[in-house]
Amino acid sequence: MSEPVSALNRATFDGLAHVQEAGLQGMITLRGTVLDEGFAKAVSDVTGLALPGQRGVVSGGDSTLVWMSPDELLLLCPHGDTSDRVAKLTAALGDTHALVVDVSDARAIFTLSGPQLREVVAKLAPVDMSPAAFQPGTVRRTRFAQVAAAVWLSDAETAQIICFRSVAPYMFALLCNAATPGTAVGIF
Amino acid sequence: MLILTCPYCGVKAEETELHGGGEAHLTRFGPESSDEAFEGYLFQRENPKGVHFERWRHAQGCGKWFHAARCTVTLEVFGTYSAQTSEPPQNIRDAISAKRPGWTWRSFA
Incomplete structure (x- = not known):
């Protein structure tokens, strides 16, 4: 490795x-219908953070959620946790129309x-x-x-x-x- | 310097953060349409002196396309609005009417 x-x-x-x-900073791009309840709940459950409003930044623990556009959020987390968070988010989002990508690099x-x-x-x-x-x-x-x-x-x-x-x-x-x-x- | 407020992220963005997308509310004519209709879609533009409707993209920000209503003579901006519409919303038309009574633009007034 x-x-x-x-x-x-x-x-x-x-x-x-x-x-x-x-x-090194873990960064995960999340795209989806931010106002959709399923999307919001899945992201909140995994990150432990409330979803930021327009142009908002919400921090807590080792994570930060940044509002990038009406359908895009950026999750910052420790670099080593990135792939784990991506897997958890992907699982939590299930069939919800959304995208989770590791953009750290x-x-x-x-x-x-x-x-x-x-x-x-x-x-x-x-x-x-x-x-x-x-x-x-x-x-x-x-x-x-x-x-x-x-x-x-x-x-x-x-x-x-x-x-x-x-x-x-x-x-x-x-x-x-x-x-x-x-x-x-x-x-x- | 033109300053437009992006309706998607609420940022008052100046011109260098934006990318112009030409005239707004064009009806697309493609395959199967007449030559005249296709030519009109490709080339015929209002190019007005006064009230104008344009498409802009918040290229250095949220990346969204939106519409802007402005005056080409004074650079006065009457308002910006969502891209998910095929005609200017009533509040934008009212704002223009308040400042440019009797304005017309294509089929809108």
């Missing part, structure tokens, strides 16, 4: 914010932390990062410069950013550049 390796092997950078490639996840992380994100994404508009518990799918990404705050000073693994070096370069010391715009 080969050793799993994350996109940038937990590379880090310190500047306006602390940037880190967050390492297709994505990269970055953690951005520090009091100035809003500055860093706002330089790269066309998103209102003011504390009034963007708070923990909300996910925003958007672009960071030229690549698609999803960003949410796990607490007031920590952001999680997901992108495709193939663009992980680009994303890391972007974040490091935007976090270059002395480049704070000072909006937030």
Whole structure:
């Protein structure tokens, strides 16, 4: 069995914010009729989490459910548990029209932390990062410069950013550049 | 910069997060249709100065297609609505009528 390796092997950078490639993270894409009772119950039973509402992020224990679109959720879990969770979800969903796919190896996840992380994100994404508009518990799918990404705050000073693994070096370069010391715009 | 609110995820997305999909509410004519009908489906467009209906895709977000009603002269947006419809809903028509009385667009008014 080969050793799993994350996109940038937990590379880090310190500047306006602390940037880190967050390492191995289990990610499971769930597609289905989220409003369907059978789907909601199956997902809740396996994850132990309530289903997030529009643009919501729900965390508990070692799992997080992220709302990706009206018919798509992303389940984050420990990397080693991924295949087990996929099997449990597939079994629980049974005949429900739904899709469960392990996408852990297709994505990269970055953690951005520090009091100035809003500055860093706002330089790269066309998103209102003011504390009034963007708070923990909300996910925003958007672009960071030229690549698609999803960003949410796990607490007031920590952001999680997901992108495709193939663009992980680009994303890391972007974040490091935007976090270059002395480049704070000072909006937030 | 055009800012449209995606009706599926509620995000106020600016133009760079979206992908334009051309004119809305086209009726498709394919095999078995007359040459005139097929030509009309492929090429005939309103290209209006004023009220216009378009398809947009929230490409850098939830990925869903939706409709937008806007003014091509002022870039004013009258509203966005679901893609699962073949005509603009009444609330969108009312919003346009309030600002552009007497507007018409194809068979809609």
